[in-house]
Amino acid sequence: MIINSDGTKPIYVQIAEWLETEILNGNIQADEKMYSQYQLADIFNINPATAAKGISILANEAILYKKRGLGTFVSIDAKQIILTKRKDQTLKKLVKDLVVEAEHLNVSESELIQLIKDAGKNDEGDEE
Amino acid sequence: MTILTTFLPILIMIGLVGVCFFVIKKSFNFKRKKRGFGTNRFLVGYILVLLIATILFYVLPDDEFLSVPKNPLGWSELEQIQNNIYQADDQEAIDQMEELDVVNEWSIPFQKDELIISSTNNGEYIFILAEVKSEMDNTIEVVHYATNSMLLKRNDQIAYDVELENNTLNIMSPNPVNLKLQHFDAEFTTTQFSKTAQFKTEYFSFGIRGPELLYIKVPNNVKITGDVEFVEK
Amino acid sequence: MSLPEINTWRLVRKQHAFKLKSYAGMYTSLMAIQVIGMLFSLGGVSSGGVSGDEHSIEFRTYSSNVVIAFTFLWAFISSILITTRAYRNDDFTFVTNRLTSNLSNLLFLLSASVIAGITSIMTGNVNKVIAYFFYESDYIIATDITFQGLLMGTFVTILYIFAFAACGYLVGTIVQFHKLFIVVIPTLIIGSMFIGTNTHDTSLLLVWIMDTYGKETSILLFVLKMIGTVGLLFLLSITLSNRMEVKQ
Amino acid sequence: MNVIECKGLTKAYGRRQAIRNLSFTIEENKITGLIGRNGAGKTTLLKVIAGFFRKTSGEVHVFSYQPFNNLKVSANMIFIDDNITPPTALNLQELLESAASFYNNFDMELAKRLFDYFSFHPKQTHQSLSKGMKSTFNVIVGLAARCPLTIFDEPTTGMDSAVRRDFYRALLKDYIEHPRTIIISSHLLDEMDDMLEDILLMKEGQVLLHSSVLDLQEYAIAVSGNKQVISNWTKTKEVLYKKDIGVGNTYVVVRNELNELDKQQAHIEGLEISPVSIDDLSVHLTSNDKGGIDDVFTRD
Numbered sequence: 001m002i003i004n005s006d007g008t009k010p011i012y013v014q015i016a017e018w019l020e021t022e023i024l025n026g027n028i029q030a031d032e033k034m035y036s037q038y039q040l041a042d043i044f045n046i047n048p049a050t051a052a053k054g055i056s057i058l059a060n061e062a063i064l065y066k067k068r069g070l071g072t073f074v075s076i077d078a079k080q081i082i083l084t085k086r087k088d089q090t091l092k093k094l095v096k097d098l099v100v101e102a103e104h105l106n107v108s109e110s111e112l113i114q115l116i117k118d119a120g121k122n123d124e125g126d127e128e
Numbered sequence: 129m130t131i132l133t134t135f136l137p138i139l140i141m142i143g144l145v146g147v148c149f150f151v152i153k154k155s156f157n158f159k160r161k162k163r164g165f166g167t168n169r170f171l172v173g174y175i176l177v178l179l180i181a182t183i184l185f186y187v188l189p190d191d192e193f194l195s196v197p198k199n200p201l202g203w204s205e206l207e208q209i210q211n212n213i214y215q216a217d218d219q220e221a222i223d224q225m226e227e228l229d230v231v232n233e234w235s236i237p238f239q240k241d242e243l244i245i246s247s248t249n250n251g252e253y254i255f256i257l258a259e260v261k262s263e264m265d266n267t268i269e270v271v272h273y274a275t276n277s278m279l280l281k282r283n284d285q286i287a288y289d290v291e292l293e294n295n296t297l298n299i300m301s302p303n304p305v306n307l308k309l310q311h312f313d314a315e316f317t318t319t320q321f322s323k324t325a326q327f328k329t330e331y332f333s334f335g336i337r338g339p340e341l342l343y344i345k346v347p348n349n350v351k352i353t354g355d356v357e358f359v360e361k
Numbered sequence: 362m363s364l365p366e367i368n369t370w371r372l373v374r375k376q377h378a379f380k381l382k383s384y385a386g387m388y389t390s391l392m393a394i395q396v397i398g399m400l401f402s403l404g405g406v407s408s409g410g411v412s413g414d415e416h417s418i419e420f421r422t423y424s425s426n427v428v429i430a431f432t433f434l435w436a437f438i439s440s441i442l443i444t445t446r447a448y449r450n451d452d453f454t455f456v457t458n459r460l461t462s463n464l465s466n467l468l469f470l471l472s473a474s475v476i477a478g479i480t481s482i483m484t485g486n487v488n489k490v491i492a493y494f495f496y497e498s499d500y501i502i503a504t505d506i507t508f509q510g511l512l513m514g515t516f517v518t519i520l521y522i523f524a525f526a527a528c529g530y531l532v533g534t535i536v537q538f539h540k541l542f543i544v545v546i547p548t549l550i551i552g553s554m555f556i557g558t559n560t561h562d563t564s565l566l567l568v569w570i571m572d573t574y575g576k577e578t579s580i581l582l583f584v585l586k587m588i589g590t591v592g593l594l595f596l597l598s599i600t601l602s603n604r605m606e607v608k609q
Numbered sequence: 610m611n612v613i614e615c616k617g618l619t620k621a622y623g624r625r626q627a628i629r630n631l632s633f634t635i636e637e638n639k640i641t642g643l644i645g646r647n648g649a650g651k652t653t654l655l656k657v658i659a660g661f662f663r664k665t666s667g668e669v670h671v672f673s674y675q676p677f678n679n680l681k682v683s684a685n686m687i688f689i690d691d692n693i694t695p696p697t698a699l700n701l702q703e704l705l706e707s708a709a710s711f712y713n714n715f716d717m718e719l720a721k722r723l724f725d726y727f728s729f730h731p732k733q734t735h736q737s738l739s740k741g742m743k744s745t746f747n748v749i750v751g752l753a754a755r756c757p758l759t760i761f762d763e764p765t766t767g768m769d770s771a772v773r774r775d776f777y778r779a780l781l782k783d784y785i786e787h788p789r790t791i792i793i794s795s796h797l798l799d800e801m802d803d804m805l806e807d808i809l810l811m812k813e814g815q816v817l818l819h820s821s822v823l824d825l826q827e828y829a830i831a832v833s834g835n836k837q838v839i840s841n842w843t844k845t846k847e848v849l850y851k852k853d854i855g856v857g858n859t860y861v862v863v864r865n866e867l868n869e870l871d872k873q874q875a876h877i878e879g880l881e882i883s884p885v886s887i888d889d890l891s892v893h894l895t896s897n898d899k900g901g902i903d904d905v906f907t908r909d
Contacts, residue, residue, distance in 0.1 A: 138554050148397075148434045148435070149438050151393050151394060152390040152435055152442070155386070155390040156386035156387075156390045156439065167385070171389065174395075178487065181483070184486070185489050185493075192501060194502040195503060196504055306417045307499045308499050309418055309502060310421055310500070311405075311420050311423065311504075312422075312423050312424070312492075313426075313504050314510070315514055316426050317518040317521060318510055318511065318515075318517070319514075320517060320575070320577075321510075321580045322506060322510035322513065324504055324510065326504070327504065
């Protein structure tokens with residue numbers, strides 16, 4: 001991943017999201033040690049403090065847990081939390097935007113639902 | 129004019145300082161060169177020249193060198209020597225004078241009974257003394273004395289010579305020469321504290337060699353005439 | 362956070378080593394000025410003649426005196442140069458403060474004076490050897506100097522050169538302190554040369570310097586005077602520059 | 610522990626105050642970007658910190674010492690700028706060796722590797738280098754010295770963008786390995802904001818803002834849309850920057866005090882909300898005029 005520094009999303013959010021994706025993809029299993037802030041800083045060429053904030057977001061959401069002196073580890077239900085969060089926040093927000101945009105364009109609710117159904121058919125299998 | 133002569137040395141000095149400043153400032157920018165004849169090599173070359181010259185200088189045959197007399201004589205001392213020569217009673221008295229050295233001796237066979245002494249010298253710095261010996265050995269003896277505390281006392285270019293021609297003893301002054309002298313001096317910082325003899329031009333104010341003397345002894349049957357003073361016995 | 366203790370004297374020695382390498386301009390300028398001095402004294406540092414009725418004598422004196430005098434000038438001028446911006450801040454690239462900078466400069470000038478003293482004495486030999494081999498002469502007269510005398514002479518030369526360096530260093534420091542002194546100091550020096558010229562024929566300042574140092578005949582007193590003078594000059598420089606800022 | 614503490618720090622040249630009444634602290638082992646326009650007093654501040662300049666009034670402590678003329682500060686600090694003129698008599702190799710002899714932590718191996726990476730030649734001289742190469746060499750010394758306080762004043766002058774990127778990366782990697790306090794002054798925030806932890810924003814000799822990069826990223830928000838709507842909308846808000854786009858549209862940057870509701874409201878009114886990069890933000894904050902250069906041309 002190349003850090004997108006055009007300012008649309010804070011870098012630590014991008015880091016958090018990248019870590020989530022790593023967990024979802026199974027690259028880091030539950031109870032496995034998470035990247036340290038320094039590793040992340042090195043990988044993405046960012047200040048370690050920024051990387052640390054990315055990690056702490058996930059820790060606050062219980063996706064990661066800290067073991068004193070050992071580092072940060074992936075929680076057992078990390079995947080589940082991430083999925084729920086993405087559904088709750090990301091998807092809902094996207095839908096909200098979608099609805100607002102549809103209103104702007106005078107697209108009726110049924111038309112919109114049809115569009116979603118069509119899109120779903122094309123993209124089927126792309127993602128679980 | 130006087131103002132100019134007073135300030136000229138100062139102006140020259142200021143100019144010289146200016147030139148030095150320029151040279152030092154120019155050469156101060158030591159530029160390192162990647163290759164080629166860099167400044168470094170100039171420095172090394174310079175040190176080598178200094179070392180070689182120093183070694184050479186100390187291996188020069190310095191027995192050829194004259195040394196500056198430790199106690200150069202002043203006017204009064206030189207006058208004293210002159211007086212002593214005048215008042216000398218005999219050769220023994222001359223030999224006892226510390227200031228005089230024997231430079232040359234001649235022994236010339238002589239059969240005649242009259243000797244004319246002729247000197248091309250006006251007699252300013254050389255005394256010619258004569259003594260009549262008690263023996264009749266048919267020999268004229270001549271001894272040349274020179275003041276030993278002067279710079280040049282060696283017997284070469286500026287030596288007197290004597291020559292017998294019939295019954296005339298010619299005393300030949302050295303030909304006028306222009307002598308070139310190199311003076312290898314010590315640095316003023318060295319001489320400030322070392323009590324070394326200093327070379328001074330005053331050495332020459334009394335001539336090159338100071339008072340000199342030709343002491344002539346003739347057999348007792350010979351009658352002497354000419355540029356000579358007699359020592360009565 | 363604990364910082365390591367700094368050993369001032371060790372740092373001064375490091376800076377001294379650094380300056381010995383990096384102030385190479387001192388050596389080239391020394392060489393340049395001594396070569397010029399040598400050229401000036403090629404025909405003898407002084408010459409004269411005596412002519413009487415019988416003979417005339419021409420004599421030329423060969424020694425390092427002119428080179429030594431030029432080396433004094435070099436010490437004075439190049440010490441000013443190392444206080445200028447281009448050199449003054451060299452050690453501020455690395456670890457230093459005013460005191461260590463000045464102390465290492467002092468050490469460096471002392472080292473440079475030793476080099477300059479030895480080489481300037483040696484240059485006399487170059488002139489003498491050239492004169493011996495290339496110029497005609499009937500007589501060579503040499504001032505007898507013992508080895509001990511030579512060593513002492515070198516030592517005295519070094520002291521003189523170091524004193525000139527200390528003067529230059531102070532002048533340079535004063536000039537760095539305020540640019541106005543670029544005008545004031547030469548005016549004072551040149552002016553002092555004229556003071557007394559009308560009555561004395563020579564400057565009072567020069568007379569005093571000659572009397573105090575040049576005519577001192579006791580080596581012990583001379584060394585004490587020199588150390589005192591040099592110490593005072595450097596003390597002044599250090600005090601002055603201790604308040605100055607580093608401008609790059 | 611604070612490496613640098615300034616309280617009411619002022620430095621004046623004659624009457625002109627280059628920095629005035631500065632107060633801030635910089636903590637240990639942080640990379641701080643000192644940002645400001647030319648003449649904002651960045652270099653003066655850094656040189657006071659480095660102990661080169663004497664403060665005029667106020668307090669400044671580095672490692673809890675007064676930095677001016679202080680040997681301890683000097684030994685634990687390295688100041689790299691593009692005015693460094695090392696002795697002309699030394700080549701690059703010797704310069705590195707000299708630096709190594711002065712700094713206890715100097716990592717010669719790192720210096721050598723960077724030296725080779727940027728294709729320097731040991732026998733080259735500093736004055737023969739191009740401007741960019743000079744800067745590159747200087748930052749190699751600055752990095753390898755591993756001083757507890759490392760100050761870079763406009764270190765990238767003359768470097769091309771590839772070298773700049775390499776430098777920032779090298780700086781970050783070495784910082785991760787050997788954490789230390791680093792200050793970089795620059796007016797090019799864009800390329801290095803990712804590696805900074807804190808930003809100290811200066812304007813006209815004063816600290817405008819001193820905060821972490823993370824906070825700064827959310828400090829302001831940009832809104833664009835219909836001129837009329839915007840001017841109504843911004844009445845209650847702190848406008849940092851304003852620019853007209855076309856005839857009826859305006860782009861404004863405001864302090865980010867919006868909550869979700871505000872944002873939705875804006876959206877409904879047809880306004881577009883976008884984040885402001887800290888680079889843009891610093892430009893907006895440090896500009897003399899809210900309208901920027903455009904204002905010069907729109908006066909009537």
